[in-house]
Amino acid sequence: xxQHTLEMRHVTKRFPGVLALDDVSLELKSGEIxxxxxxxxxxxxxxxxxxxxxxxxxxxxxxxxFDGEKIEHMNVAKAREIGIEMVYQETNVFLYGSIMENLxxxxxxxxxxxxxxxxxxxxxxxxxxxxxxGDISPTSVCRPLSSGQLQLLSIARSRVKExxxxxxxEPTTALTDTEVEHxxxxxxxxxxxxxxxxxxxxxxxxxxxxxxxxMVIRDGKKVSEYKVSxxxxxxxxxxxxxxxxxxxxxxxxxxxxxxxxLSVRHLTVPNPTATDxxxxxDISFDLHKGEILGLGGxxxxxxxxxxxxxxxxxxxxxxxxxxxxxxxVDIKTPDDAIKAGIGFVTEERKRNGFVWLLPxxxxxxxxxxxxxxxxxxxxxxxxxxxxxxxMFDRLKIKAPTMNTLAGTLSGxxxxxxxxxxxxxxxxxxxxxxEPTKGIDVGxxxxxxxxxxxxxxxxxxxxxxxxxxxxxxxxxxxxxVLSSGKIQGELTGEHRxxxxxxxxxxx
Amino acid sequence: MKKEKKNSLLxxxxxxxxxxxxxxxxxxxxxxxxxxxNFYRLxxxxxxxxxxxxxxxxxxxxxxxxxASGMDLSIGSILSFGGVLYAKxxxxxxxxxxSILICLIAGGIIGFMNGLxxxxxNQPAFIATLGTQYxxxxxxxxxxxxxxxxxxxxxSKVIGQYYIGGVVPIPIVYAIIIGIICYIVLAKTKxxxxxxAIGGNQETAYLAGIPVVRRRILVYTIVGIAASxxxxxWAARFSNGLPGAGDAVNMKNMAAVIIGGTSPAGGxxxxxxxxxxxxLLAAISNFLVFLGIPAxxxxxxxxxxxxxxxxxxxxxxxxxxxx
Numbered sequence: 001x002x003q004h005t006l007e008m009r010h011v012t013k014r015f016p017g018v019l020a021l022d023d024v025s026l027e028l029k030s031g032e033i034x035x036x037x038x039x040x041x042x043x044x045x046x047x048x049x050x051x052x053x054x055x056x057x058x059x060x061x062x063x064x065x066f067d068g069e070k071i072e073h074m075n076v077a078k079a080r081e082i083g084i085e086m087v088y089q090e091t092n093v094f095l096y097g098s099i100m101e102n103l104x105x106x107x108x109x110x111x112x113x114x115x116x117x118x119x120x121x122x123x124x125x126x127x128x129x130x131x132x133x134g135d136i137s138p139t140s141v142c143r144p145l146s147s148g149q150l151q152l153l154s155i156a157r158s159r160v161k162e163x164x165x166x167x168x169x170e171p172t173t174a175l176t177d178t179e180v181e182h183x184x185x186x187x188x189x190x191x192x193x194x195x196x197x198x199x200x201x202x203x204x205x206x207x208x209x210x211x212x213x214x215m216v217i218r219d220g221k222k223v224s225e226y227k228v229s230x231x232x233x234x235x236x237x238x239x240x241x242x243x244x245x246x247x248x249x250x251x252x253x254x255x256x257x258x259x260x261x262l263s264v265r266h267l268t269v270p271n272p273t274a275t276d277x278x279x280x281x282d283i284s285f286d287l288h289k290g291e292i293l294g295l296g297g298x299x300x301x302x303x304x305x306x307x308x309x310x311x312x313x314x315x316x317x318x319x320x321x322x323x324x325x326x327x328x329v330d331i332k333t334p335d336d337a338i339k340a341g342i343g344f345v346t347e348e349r350k351r352n353g354f355v356w357l358l359p360x361x362x363x364x365x366x367x368x369x370x371x372x373x374x375x376x377x378x379x380x381x382x383x384x385x386x387x388x389x390x391m392f393d394r395l396k397i398k399a400p401t402m403n404t405l406a407g408t409l410s411g412x413x414x415x416x417x418x419x420x421x422x423x424x425x426x427x428x429x430x431x432x433x434e435p436t437k438g439i440d441v442g443x444x445x446x447x448x449x450x451x452x453x454x455x456x457x458x459x460x461x462x463x464x465x466x467x468x469x470x471x472x473x474x475x476x477x478x479x480v481l482s483s484g485k486i487q488g489e490l491t492g493e494h495r496x497x498x499x500x501x502x503x504x505x506x
Numbered sequence: 507m508k509k510e511k512k513n514s515l516l517x518x519x520x521x522x523x524x525x526x527x528x529x530x531x532x533x534x535x536x537x538x539x540x541x542x543x544n545f546y547r548l549x550x551x552x553x554x555x556x557x558x559x560x561x562x563x564x565x566x567x568x569x570x571x572x573x574a575s576g577m578d579l580s581i582g583s584i585l586s587f588g589g590v591l592y593a594k595x596x597x598x599x600x601x602x603x604x605s606i607l608i609c610l611i612a613g614g615i616i617g618f619m620n621g622l623x624x625x626x627x628n629q630p631a632f633i634a635t636l637g638t639q640y641x642x643x644x645x646x647x648x649x650x651x652x653x654x655x656x657x658x659x660x661x662s663k664v665i666g667q668y669y670i671g672g673v674v675p676i677p678i679v680y681a682i683i684i685g686i687i688c689y690i691v692l693a694k695t696k697x698x699x700x701x702x703a704i705g706g707n708q709e710t711a712y713l714a715g716i717p718v719v720r721r722r723i724l725v726y727t728i729v730g731i732a733a734s735x736x737x738x739x740w741a742a743r744f745s746n747g748l749p750g751a752g753d754a755v756n757m758k759n760m761a762a763v764i765i766g767g768t769s770p771a772g773g774x775x776x777x778x779x780x781x782x783x784x785x786l787l788a789a790i791s792n793f794l795v796f797l798g799i800p801a802x803x804x805x806x807x808x809x810x811x812x813x814x815x816x817x818x819x820x821x822x823x824x825x826x827x828x829x
Contacts, residue, residue, distance in 0.1 A: 335715035367715060370715065
């Protein structure tokens with residue numbers, strides 16, 4: 001096995017007015033897994049763009065060395081030549097192409113311009129076996145695969161190119177637990193084959209399970225580097241946020257009361273992907289004033305779909321009875337839900353949380369403009385900006401001004417804009433779906449504090465979360481969904497990760 | 507350091523939406539000034555603005571449509587239809603005002619049908635409106651036999667031929683009124699803002715309680731009314747209902763909107779930019795005539811400008827997304 005060494009020396013990258021990377025160096029050898037962690041906006045992505053050649057040599061200061069040789073004029077083609085492969089969060093797969101074609105696109109086996117389909121099929125079957133998708137035929141179309149399966153597929157596709165260095169950027173975001181296991185097995189296999197691996201992740205558990213070394217970046221600087229065996233979770237968190245953090249979760253007493261604000265009865269939601277199947281079958285639950293009601297369960301248990309169905313996002317095939325403060329309300333559209341005092345921070349903020357091209361303040365007033373702000377037809381810009389400013393300050397949104405386009409913000413700040421959009425509308429009930437997904441630790445803690453404050457103001461929250469510590473620490477009560485039913489309710493000391501998991505796999 | 511400053515000037519030029527039309531407009535005006543001072547005669551300038559006005563009647567509401575991420579390739583046929591219908595009604599003895607109203611309603615119904623097919627039944631706007639274009643122009647040809655409808659009464663021509671104070675052609679006045687209304691609606695009203703939200707991210711807009719379906723259908727309807735209105739004024743101005751009046755209009759109007767800085771991908775639009783886009787295209791036509799370049803070559807130049815505008819939009823988005 002050939003030993004390779006990759007080095008990045010003293011890399012500094014400037015954007016107008018910002019130092020995105022400040023003298024960062026790293027070294028990586030074949031068969032090693034280096035984890036890189038840091039808050040959103042710490043500079044991880046920029047560093048990887050330098051490594052992948054997306055920024056060419058003259059766009060930054062510093063050098064990249066491979067096997068003891070300095071790479072001159074680094075660019076995307078050079079990076080390929082060295083064998084650097086990036087696996088991005090987004091999967092780019094030809095949905096209507098077959099799996100085998102997707103895997104080997106640009107690399108199809110065969111002589112001349114003819115494709116050797118037999119070999120193609122065999123090699124694909126072998127790869128599918130390795131990534132735990134052995135029961136899927138190489139010739140089937142990609143379209144019906146889950147996003148997790150697609151993610152595994154695109155990783156396998158990078159591997160076909162036999163890279164020397166592979167970079168994984170938050171690869172588990174869309175994966176289920178089983179898929180994560182397959183992914184880890186695959187990464188370990190790559191490691192044994194001598195691939196040097198960079199693994200970027202927010203999830204510290206993954207880093208401890210997988211990596212040999214871990215490097216923390218903050219504000220564009222390399223803060224620390226440890227052998228994974230010689231550090232611990234708290235140290236890493238402290239390094240990431242730059243202050244010591246005893247506990248992320250607020251300890252204020254819960255203002256939960258017995259008063260029922262929302263009753264959902266006989267909720268049935270059809271499965272979005274499989275016809276004739278219901279993802280949730282006849283469930284009922286109550287939400288009390290001032291509580292955070294956690295909805296636990298595995299991905300695909302129908303939690304998001306349930307919230308969407310109550311809110312009027314999905315209507316086809318949905319049956320439900322919704323009572324607010326004991327009165328029956330008929331919610332056919334999101335507008336009905338908003339009028340009934342419900343807000344909904346959805347899971348996919350990029351897809352349906354904010355409008356990319358509108359400035360922050362206009363995103364914040366997206367709902368309140370119709371419902372609350374003065375003027376029947378005309379926009380009162382002063383009132384609008386004043387209202388948005390209050391929220392901008394309260395949520396401490398980090399942006400140059402309120403006129404900054406929402407699309408240019410980091411994930412955490414985008415999420416704050418989404419939350420702000422609902423809060424200015426004074427909801428009585430707030431649905432939050434994976435509220436801190438893809439958000440750095442520091443901002444997470446801010447969110448937890450805000451959610452707790454909201455309940456103290458009398459707002460009642462339903463929270464869907466796959467982040468177990470978040471679910472058990474933030475929820476006053478937890479309902480666990482599995483197989484289309486509520487499998488149990490956990491309160492008090494029973495709110496533990498183990499008990500949630502036991503119900504979730506029923 | 508110096509280089510950076512230069513860049514930032516170019517960037518501001520590009521990022522400010524309207525400027526992608528204003529800058530080339532100024533350049534052209536300067537070039538022409540050197541080449542042919544006759545270009546600057548008041549009459550010629552009014553001619554240019556009048557031509558631009560005819561585009562602008564449709565292009566202004568088309569700005570709404572593109573902002574809401576829609577498109578309409580049937581406006582040309584609705585224009586022809588509106589003009590022919592107006593001429594037929596007048597010739598048939600219907601008084602002017604009811605004739606105009608009937609034409610506007612008919613245009614609105616066609617636009618509404620477009621909207622219904624596209625929004626309610628979720629068909630691609632490109633195909634649906636292309637189909638409408640063929641249906642309506644086909645119907646107009648069958649109806650007229652391809653011959654223009656003449657014999658308009660003097661009273662019916664006033665709406666296209668009157669000069670205010672003997673100088674300013676009345677079509678320009680319509681354009682100013684339409685421009686002011688559309689500018690206010692898009693930039694200053696809640697309704698206009700909702701179009702930007704719909705075009706920017708339809709799902710977000712829907713979850714924010716905005717009646718997306720209703721809004722989008724209404725915008726198609728407005729565009730239909732505007733196209734028919736253009737046909738009516740056109741027929742009045744040229745004293746006949748010409749079945750091919752709107753033939754070259756589709757692309758030209760879309761081009762005017764996009765050149766004006768409204769993103770073809772939706773989410774942001776500017777009526778002022780569209781006005782300049784219309785004037786720019788009209789000025790180029792006029793300029794080419796002055797240079798003695800045949801009108802047939804105009805399409806070539808419009809096409810090139812449109813492609814350039816798309817690239818500018820793409821570049822603008824890249825800059826904006828980098829922040």
